[in-house]
Amino acid sequence: MSHAPDELTRQIVGLFAAINRRYSQESEAAATAHGLTPLQAKALLAAEEPAPMRHIADQLHAEPSNVTTIVDRLESRGLAERSPDPDDRRVKRVAATEAGRTVAVDLRTRMPFAAAPLARLTAQQRETLRELLQLVLDT
Numbered sequence: 861m862s863h864a865p866d867e868l869t870r871q872i873v874g875l876f877a878a879i880n881r882r883y884s885q886e887s888e889a890a891a892t893a894h895g896l897t898p899l900q901a902k903a904l905l906a907a908e909e910p911a912p913m914r915h916i917a918d919q920l921h922a923e924p925s926n927v928t929t930i931v932d933r934l935e936s937r938g939l940a941e942r943s944p945d946p947d948d949r950r951v952k953r954v955a956a957t958e959a960g961r962t963v964a965v966d967l968r969t970r971m972p973f974a975a976a977p978l979a980r981l982t983a984q985q986r987e988t989l990r991e992l993l994q995l996v997l998d999t
Contacts (some may be wrong), residue, residue: 883974890970892962895937901929901967903954907940908964910955939963 891901905921917924934940939960945951
């Protein structure tokens with residue numbers, strides 16, 4: 861038997877939706893200013909320091925095969941480049957180019973909320989929030 865959510869639960873779910881909406885709108889506007897999709901912008905930010913494609917996929921919560929297309933587009937724009945990992949040549953690393961790092965700096969400037977949505981919380985508050993959210997997911 862399903863129960864209707866109480867008012868507090870509705871408010872909390874509404875706040876999650878508002879946070880997600882604000883994050884999405886801000887990151888989409890910043891990406892659009894550079895002719896990028898939000899996923900391309902997120903991949904570029906993840907590649908500011910050279911990173912394996914798997915790491916980029918993890919950051920995007922995407923399959924590595926999908927990230928290949930995103931990185932292809934960043935490469936075609938001169939914003940990122942791929943190279944073999946020096947420790948394992950089977951692994952491809954992605955790194956922002958100088959132009960890509962310039963765009964990444966501007967993206968972060970245009971996305972103060974999306975870049976640090978929990979900035980107003982203390983470390984202890986963030987830890988508590990993480991534990992509570994994990995508890996919700998584990999239910």
